[in-house]
Structures are given as C-alpha cells and as structure tokens.
Amino acid sequence: MTTEPRQGAQAIRRALMVLRILAAGRETGVPLTEVVQATGLTRPTVHRIVHVLIEEGIVERHEKTGRYAIGGQVPELALARPSRSPLLAAADNILARTSQRVGDTLFLTVRTGNDTLCIDRRIGSYPIQVLSIEVGARRPLGVSSAGVAILAAMPTPDARKIVTANEVRFAGYRTSVATVLSQIALAKRRGYNLREAGLVQGTKSLSTWIKTPDRRPAAAITVSAVRTRLGPRREQEVAEILLEAALAIEKKIESLP
Amino acid sequence: MTTEPRQGAQAIRRALMVLRILAAGRETGVPLTEVVQATGLTRPTVHRIVHVLIEEGIVERHEKTGRYAIGGQVPELALARPSRSPLLAAADNILARTSQRVGDTLFLTVRTGNDTLCIDRRIGSYPIQVLSIEVGARRPLGVSSAGVAILAAMPTPDARKIVTANEVRFAGYRTSVATVLSQIALAKRRGYNLREAGLVQGTKSLSTWIKTPDRRPAAAITVSAVRTRLGPRREQEVAEILLEAALAIEKKIESLP
DNA sequence: GGTTTGCTGTCCATAATGTGGACAGAATTG
DNA sequence: CAATTCTGTCCACATTATGGACAGCAAACC
Numbered sequence: 001m002t003t004e005p006r007q008g009a010q011a012i013r014r015a016l017m018v019l020r021i022l023a024a025g026r027e028t029g030v031p032l033t034e035v036v037q038a039t040g041l042t043r044p045t046v047h048r049i050v051h052v053l054i055e056e057g058i059v060e061r062h063e064k065t066g067r068y069a070i071g072g073q074v075p076e077l078a079l080a081r082p083s084r085s086p087l088l089a090a091a092d093n094i095l096a097r098t099s100q101r102v103g104d105t106l107f108l109t110v111r112t113g114n115d116t117l118c119i120d121r122r123i124g125s126y127p128i129q130v131l132s133i134e135v136g137a138r139r140p141l142g143v144s145s146a147g148v149a150i151l152a153a154m155p156t157p158d159a160r161k162i163v164t165a166n167e168v169r170f171a172g173y174r175t176s177v178a179t180v181l182s183q184i185a186l187a188k189r190r191g192y193n194l195r196e197a198g199l200v201q202g203t204k205s206l207s208t209w210i211k212t213p214d215r216r217p218a219a220a221i222t223v224s225a226v227r228t229r230l231g232p233r234r235e236q237e238v239a240e241i242l243l244e245a246a247l248a249i250e251k252k253i254e255s256l257p
Numbered sequence: 258m259t260t261e262p263r264q265g266a267q268a269i270r271r272a273l274m275v276l277r278i279l280a281a282g283r284e285t286g287v288p289l290t291e292v293v294q295a296t297g298l299t300r301p302t303v304h305r306i307v308h309v310l311i312e313e314g315i316v317e318r319h320e321k322t323g324r325y326a327i328g329g330q331v332p333e334l335a336l337a338r339p340s341r342s343p344l345l346a347a348a349d350n351i352l353a354r355t356s357q358r359v360g361d362t363l364f365l366t367v368r369t370g371n372d373t374l375c376i377d378r379r380i381g382s383y384p385i386q387v388l389s390i391e392v393g394a395r396r397p398l399g400v401s402s403a404g405v406a407i408l409a410a411m412p413t414p415d416a417r418k419i420v421t422a423n424e425v426r427f428a429g430y431r432t433s434v435a436t437v438l439s440q441i442a443l444a445k446r447r448g449y450n451l452r453e454a455g456l457v458q459g460t461k462s463l464s465t466w467i468k469t470p471d472r473r474p475a476a477a478i479t480v481s482a483v484r485t486r487l488g489p490r491r492e493q494e495v496a497e498i499l500l501e502a503a504l505a506i507e508k509k510i511e512s513l514p
Numbered sequence: 515g516g517t518t519t520g521c522t523g524t525c526c527a528t529a530a531t532g533t534g535g536a537c538a539g540a541a542t543t544g
Numbered sequence: 545c546a547a548t549t550c551t552g553t554c555c556a557c558a559t560t561a562t563g564g565a566c567a568g569c570a571a572a573c574c
Contacts (some may be wrong), residue, residue, distance in 0.1 A: 008532050009309035011268040011561065016313050023337040032522065042563050047523065052266035056273050057370070066522075070337040076369050078335035079376070079393035080280040080327040112333050113314070119336070136336035265561050268532065289551065299534050304552065323551075 014041060015049050020113065022059060022070050024138040029060075029067030038169055087210075087219060088119060090252040095122050095221075098245040102238055104225040105129050109146035109207075111217065114162050115139060116147040119219075130203050130224035140166040142180040143173045145195040146220035149207035151180075152187035153217035159184055192239050193220075196227075204230040208242040213254050221246055271298060272306050277370065279316060279327050281395040286317075286324030295426055344467075344476060345376060347509040352379050352478075355502040359495055361482040362386050366403035366464075368474065371419050372396060373404040376476075387460050387481035397423040399437040400430045402452040403477035406464035408437075409444035410474035416441055449496050450477075453484075461487040465499040470511050478503055 021038045022030055032050065036043050050068050053059035057073035091108055099106045099122035108120035118137040123129055133144075141147040142163050151159040163180050170176055187193035193207040207222040221242050223230075230238065278295045279287055289307065293300050307325050310316035314330035348365055356363045356379035365377035375394040380386055390401075398404045399420050408416040420437050427433055444450035452462040464479040478499050480487075487495065 008305045009268065009272075010531065011266065012272045012306065012309050013313065015266075015269045015272070016315065019334060023334045026337050027339055033520080043522085044524080044563055045561080048265045048561080049269065051523095052269050056270065058273065070334060072338070072342065073369060074331065075335040075338055075342075076367075076374055076376075077276060077280045077327060078332040079374065080283050080395070081329070081332055081393075082284055085329065085332075110333075112330060117333055117336065119333075136338075138337070267560065290549085300551085301534055301553080302532080305532080308552095 011049075014039070014045065015053065017041070018046060018049050018053070019058070019070070020115065020138075022068055024115065025067065025069055026134075026136060026138075027069060029062055029065065029069030031065075031067050035068065040168065085119070086253065086256060087249075090256055091120065091219075091249050094245050094248045094252065095120060098122075098221070098241060099124055101241055102223055104223050104229065104238075105131060107133055107146065107222040107224065108219060109144070109150070109222060110219045111141060111150050112138075114141050114165050116141055116144055116150065116220075118146075126225075126229070128226050128229070130226065132203075133224070140169045140173070142166055142184075143170070143175060144222075145193055145205035145207045145224075146222045148180065148183045148187055148195070149193040149209045149220040149222070150217045152184045152193060153209035153211060153220075156184075192243060194235070202227050206230065206235065206238055206242065208239070208246040210246045210249050213250075218253075219249075221249075268306075271296070271302065272310065274298070275303060275306050276310070276315070276327070277372065277395075279325055281372065282324065282326055283391075283393060283395075284326060286319055286322065286326030288322075288324050292325065297425065342376075343510065343513060344506075347513055348377065348476075348506050351502055351505045351509065352377060355379075355478070355498060356381055358498055359480055361480050361486065361495075362388060364390055364403065364479040364481065365476060366401070366407070366479060367476045368398060368407050369395075371398050371422050373398055373401055373407065373477075375403075383482075383486070385483050385486070387483065389460075390481070397426045397430070399423055399441075400427070400432060401479075402450055402462035402464045402481075403479045405437065405440045405444055405452070406450040406466045406477040406479070407474045409441045409450060410466035410468060410477075413441075449500060451492070459484050463487065463492065463495055463499065465496070465503040467503045467506050470507075475510075476506075478506075 017039045018035055021035050024030070032043070032046060035050070036046050039046065050059055054061060054071070058071050060069050060071040062069065087110065095106055095108060102124060103126040104124040106122040106124070107118050109116050109118050115138050118133055118135055121133070121135050123131065139147065141151060151162065160181065163177055167177050183193070195205040203224055204227045205222055205224045207220045209217050210219045210221065212218045223238055223242060274296045275292055278292050289300070289303060292307070293303050296303060307316055311318055311328070315328050317326050317328040319326065344367065352363055352365060359381060360383040361381040363379040363381070364375050366373050366375050372395050375390055375392055378390070378392050380388065396404065398408060408419065417438065420434055424434050450464040460481055461484045462479055462481045464477045466474050467476045467478065469475040480495055480499060
C-alpha cells in the first residue's frame, strides 16, 4: 500500500535526486555535467542545488578535480540510526559460512530506489579474487548481475518500469533497455542470474535473490569469479549453494523481528 | 574564507534543518510539534517536508508513536564515503590507551553545525560506568560538557553567535544562554571544562578540546564518572591525562594527511 | 595563435512553486 | 462532553526557484 504522490517539494526531490547520483560517484565524485545528464535537470538548477548542499556540508567538492561528492555530514546524520540493518544482521553468519564453502568473493546487494547498492562483501579463500565491487558501490538497477537478479524477482511490469526509468543512465554502462529485459527474462526462467561478461573483463557472476516475508525482492547474493573458475559443472554447484543461502536468509529474517 | 550566502534553495535548506532535528531524536524520533518548535517553521510546511522525505525514504515514521526519525536511506547514502573519518582514525589508538589509563568511560565528540555529535565511546574498566550517552547522540552546542569545551576553544564572538542561535532549543534542556556563556568563560580560564551535574544525576564530566592544524576547534574528549570518583585530587590527574591525549591527537592529525 | 570543444559559473525576467492562515479530524484529558 | 493537544489538508497568493542566455576558462585541435 504505497502512498501516492505529494506535491509542494519539487526542490527537495531534485536535491535528493542529485544526492543519489553523487552517491554513485563514491569518493571520486561526479562532474557537474554528468549530474545534469543523469538527472535530466538543467545545468543552472543542478549547479544551484549542489552549491547550496556544499554550504550545508552535505556535499563536498574535490579541489583538484572539481568533482562533487557526498559530504561529511551525511554519515553524521546516519549515526542517528542503529548501526546494522536487520538484513545485514540476518545475513551475517550465513554469508560467512557460504563464502567459506564457495571460496570465491560474495556480495550482498540491496535495491534502493532505482539503484543497486552493495552493502556487504566477503572475500573468499581462493588465491584469485574479484574485488572490483566495493561496499557502497551503487549502480542503476539492471546494470549489474545483482541488479538483474533483483529485477527478475519482481513482477514484470514493475521491473519494466524501473528499467525504462534508468534508460538514460544505461548509456554509460554500455547496455540498453532491450538487453536488460532479455537478461531478466532469462534469469526468471533459470531461477538465478548468470552473467558471462562481468563489469571486469574475464569475470563471470552468478546471483540469486532474497525476498522479504511479503514476497517482495529485498536483496541479492552474488558470486564473482574469474571465468575459468565457473565452468558448467561448477556453475550448477555454486548456484545451488547460493539458492540455499538465499533461502536461509529469508527464513532468518522472518524469525528475527 | 567561507563563501557567503546563496539563494534559490529555501526549501532544501529547510528540509536539512528538519533532518538535523530528526537526527537528534535518534531511533525514537521526534513528534511533529517538536520539529516545528525547534525549526521555527510553520506546521504545514514541516508536515509537507517531512512527508516528502518519507516518500523518498529519507525519513521514517514509527507506526505506534507517530514520531518521525531518520530513515534507512541515509546510511545508504553515507556508504559512498570512506568508512572512517581522519579524526576517528587518528584518535583510535590514543583513545584506547587513555581509556585504559583513566578507567572511566571516554567520549569523542565533534561539532557539526550548531550541534555536538558523539562519534566514539570507550568503556572503562572501573565497575561503575556512565553509559548514558551513545555514539550518534546529538545535542545543541552548549548543552553538554563537550559542547561547552568546544565553544570555549573558539573566539568568543563566534561562540556567542552559536549559543544565541540555539537559544530556543535550550529550554528543553533546562539551561539558558547566560548559564552557557558563564560556563564557557570558566572553561576558558581553566583550560578544560568541568561539569558538576551531568545530564545524568550524580555524575560529573570533564572535557578537553582538540583543535585542527589551523587552530579551529575540531572535537572534544570527555570523561564521565559517578561524582564520588572525581574528587578534587583525581580531577587534576584526569584533566592532565585528557589534555595530554588531546595534544597527542592534534599531532597525529597533522602527521597523517 | 586563433578557433573549436567542453567544462563551470552567473544573471534576471518570469511563472511555477512552495507557503502558511484557516479549517478539520483524531486522540487524550479532566 | 467540553477542552486541549496533537496531526493532517486546502487553496489563494506572492515568494521562490527556474532555465534561457551570456560569460569565462582551459585543453585540444588546426
């Protein structure tokens, strides 16, 4: 039962749009033009918003590069909340165990708005590990393996809506609405998502989804490994392990609160 | 060299004002009326702002109590930044060592706007410990022992300005502009701040300040203990230890970046 | 060295946006 | 069941935020 629109706050909504784009830029930040492109706002508007946010300490500007990034006051506001989310708490042990069993790096990714956000990473024991994605990494839903998995876990019309909304941002990741939609369809049929060409060359990823007690997608577990380590046979094995882990986390969430 | 005003963003500034008030309410949150009182905005305006922020996931509303609190998306945005601030990194070891030497609970508190924010806490070894203040606790500058210490570390006019700005909020903490100003004067003379009656009954606090390389106040270290444990002699001892710790942290900050 | 390209920053007339007084419901209290 | 205290909603109005147009600056190109 989602409450419908609400007006009288265009500026605030726009500011948040900007913030979310900046968040995707992590420490390095994002140049103004890119924010303009990603938000669809005009340049003077973005400029004004960003500079007010700087005055307020919510955004920082890197002197050298001129890029804009999330400022120091955001973590300060975040301190007002209990430190670990219920999902993170529920997943903790299970991820640790699963990461040991698999030996490759595991990622826990949630949906936030139209983005995916990596909230946990467990490094495996195998000597070659894919570490490109870090905790805090944020990308448009549909771009990453986890993103496709999460989209595959929701009703097709909903997924379609999100993918369309992200269309403008896909360009930067060399993908398209059509590609993403077909990936979602494939993942739905398979029961998990598989990505042959990861964001890093020569890697392969496999994601399963986690749903909340009310059956809405909550997160995804992803394994990333160098391609040679995920042949057809091992793919089956790993998929089963991840599906198991996802189920275990779902159960734990139900039992906790 | 602070850049001067900037207009065209009243709404955004107001939203942030609201957010900061909500942050002070931590997990329990704040009722609408209190936000109205603290911000000086009208009720319809606050109501609108808060509800837009709810739609955006930045604010949450507790079903039972109807109170408003910082929402789950704020920590998500915070993930875009490196996890530990330079100050926290610099203070880490020194706080641990000092906490051992003193035996009572230590707090590290920073200034953020017109508030103090507790960003670290080290529990001591002595069997009776004052734990009332938690990491994330946020109060108007001037209300807590650490707040007075930080104000004492800045030029009097600056401090006076902040204290005046906080006047409306002091009522809720049973203090006043005059009281705070006299406490600041006392702390300045003494070189550290002493508070006989802590926020919790029967406790006593002692705070020293930490300055950044450019000599602006950055933070405060506070010891809180039951009153009987901080007699005149021990007060001297503890003060010296804290002053030493503050100096050590200042040096470490300079050496790091 | 000119000129083109790609970026950031600023102005200001304009209309769309956010505002807040007034009204209403809901819950608690005496 | 009036009185009080909270939250939520409406809508006429003017204050606020908007964005087209202009400007500066650096790097890349000819």
